Amino acid sequence: MRRNLFLTTIIGGVIISLLLFFSYAPAKAAIVKKPKVVKVTPKTGAQGDTIDVTITGKNFADTPTVSMGNGITVNTVSFVSATELTANITIASDAKKGPRVVRVTNPDGKKSQPKSIFRVTKSTGTTTTTTTTTSSTTTTTVPQVTAKKTTEDLLSPSAAGWANITASSIQTTGNPATGGHGNVGGESGLVPVKLQAAHDSTNIFMRFEWNDSTQNNTHEVWTYSASSSTWSMEGNEDRILMAWPITDIAGREGKTFQQIGCAMLCHLKDTTDSTKIIPNTTDAVNDCSVCHPNSSGKDTTFVHPDVPESLEDDCASCHGGQDREIEEIADMGSPAGGAFDIWHWKAGRSDPINLAEDQVASDGGMRTNDGAGLTSNNDGPTGFTDRPKYIWTAASGKGASPSTEIIKNSEIANLVATNMLATVNATDGKYYLSNGTTEEVPTDGAKVRRRILKDGTAIEPGNGDIKASSGYSGGKWAVVLKRKINTTDTKDYVFKTGASDINFFGFAVTDNSGNSHKAKNLLKMIFEQ
Template sequence: MIASTSKPAHGVAIAALAATFSTTALSAPPADWSQIPVQTIKLFYPGQSSYDWLKSPAHKRADGKVKAGDSCISCHEGEEAEIGAKLVKGDRLEPAPIAGKQGVMDLQVQAAHDATNLYLRFQWKTQMDRAGQMHDYMMYDGEKWVFFGDARSEEKVRSGAEPPLYEDRLALMIDDGKVPLFKNQGCWLTCHNGMRDMPGEVGKEQVQAHALIGKTLKESDVRKYLPGTRSDDAASWDKTRSAEDIARLKAAGEFLELMQWRAHRSNPVGMADDGYVLEYRLSDEGKNPFSWNVDRKTMTPKFMFDARKVGAKAITLQDIGNASKPHAIIREENAVAYDAAAGWKKGDVLPGRLLSRADASGSAADNADVKGSWKDGMWTVVWTRKLDTGHPADDKALKPGSVVSVGFAVHDDNVTTRFHHVSFPMTLGIGAKGAISSTAVK
């Protein structure tokens, strides 16, 4: 039912997107990346290894080192493949293993910079034989529109009732030294019990009743946060500090920048989203490039494909994964308003997300030149990021000669939340020595 392909799959928007890039002259990454050194980073499967677990006696003989602030790499350097292979099979820390999932993957990273921009090039081999570009799809069942397909961790996918359909993602965390211990313990600082797909996952009603997360942030689950935003030693999800305390932390720069390239929700418009982690995983001020293409009251799409531009008002189940068919609805390029009387047939499919480069704005739209292509089973993502975005309240200001701490993660093979592959924290030197050193270019 789900087609496979080994060709790049970008949809019909690429020509228009290329024209956008050529007219705006956003950046000038290296013309010849073969001249830029390649660093191969082992990303491994972490299971449910939360920060809580790192500090617990279950983290045998290492919990004391974690509490003392020692680095993960001081004990586990070179053990990424061993750890990933063990956890992915359902040993400790993984109560719900996904059959056939690989425990480790190689992420190739290249870095360059000029006086204005940092340029990053990433490559990784996908486990699937097609690009993971489908996300939140809706299908007409003959009477109504329903969400169809999901992440491989979901029971309806595990059972075979629905297909695995979830976007590939590449995430980058940056710290400039203002978040205590990130350089040693990396993204584990942000991962806690009570979060989605973690031990003690907190229910929707309990989260919505919480004064900060539910009432103020309007969230219904727990996502990444930093221990410094909690008032107890355990950094419990619900023991949040006052709004005034959190505002002071933000003003002092004690947050992590978190940027995510998404194969469905950002790549078709040549962008990545821009966010940060503090009391929660939050988006930067402004508007990112994606929103819902679903009226949640009527559960009907807001837009459909413009048949004059793409040849049909919708795709079908058989079209999923076909590189010649569109996979994303882009408001200003291939969309028209949804028409309930358009003669919908059982099996018609529309994306549940609406993309727009034109509508993206503010600090949330800083990553405006991030382009990924998939070929022969490999993603190549070229990412341009201004050294100083001009938004210090949300982003880390970088400069030549500086060294920052970074962490990487890849969601591959139709997964979300903790079912990703991650790196230990490492250093990025911008014209300076680091585990990854950026090369100066003109």
């Protein structure tokens, strides 16, 4: 009896110990698996076709990217589930026949093993162009976005109504022939953009969401160095640009906006200054080696500084006229007789006043503001333009965080009067408080924004039409642009809202840059009735 009791006690103790071990053993960290591609339907596509393909596999995440090899452009990617994606692709008419590797990349950077499971076949002599929406299959040549009907003001990116509108995952590109250089040095960093659209009886709403590891919203910041007693200036911002054709006249390569989208606005000749623009030739568009021999005809290896040694100090050899900076060359312009509405959201210069800059390219000229712009410059007077006009004083407690230390036009007088800002003297270049005699000496590393934001009545008519609201969280931007369907301004695009009407547009996003953009040059939008 005593022995049985002893054995029972021992066995019970072992069982309890095992239960405690498994109950309290630390859980293993979840393993994030790579996506896996199993098959593609259909398995083939003919040269020149634009078709939908279904990619089946597992471990797919929302907003993935898809690549299908040379000669195939992935227009859009729609996340259906962790085991299914739908992609709309265009096969170039001169794409090489044969197998193509299909690869899926999740937002965390994990990639599927490349699988050669799709084949490009010979053109049938007719062009197939299809895309699948949630309700039907329609014939189209470009990705389509539907502006859904709403009765809610959707200006906020977190407005409840956005949850009821399916987002299109638009894959941006870096090819200049299809919308932009993307990253200088190749197509790394290209991002899928979630795009949603809605409309009420008066307004159009456009919501953009994309991954960006850094929030850049301090365009041009003055910084003081006490050791050299000098000011320097640097900084840029994240942006969205959109283009809408008001009057669609053929531009670059003799193509209209409806044919190649906003790409037709790039590098056009400015009738007022012929020295600013890259040669408007087919070769310069399709073969970067015309100006950049190192590229071997491929824009994915394009590196701007790597040009023949004889040309390194003379942009004029390729760009014509006198020597020019790249910022003066790479801009959008209108062909003679054309007019194009440009929406330009800027994280540092327009978003803090809840607007996007309203711009226009027309009458053979370059892009300009529809009005006088949304900012003025915080620059010193003649003789002292190497420093800011206003600086934060020690008493203000500011001068270290320019991302939040915004200066608005309507606030300057009060900030100066209360000695929050000191003003540079036009005679000696020193800074003084409001009494004009007490000197304010800037400290080492002191910072102040160069751009003063206009607000209230300082915003000219024509440049306050595009309302904006944004949010940045978890390495991701969400931005909504809102504008009237018809502003009655002749410099603004008038949206077509009929059942059979199509609105063509293109867009780009940038990462801390005004030049290196990730773009989708041509899309179309219809209005839900």
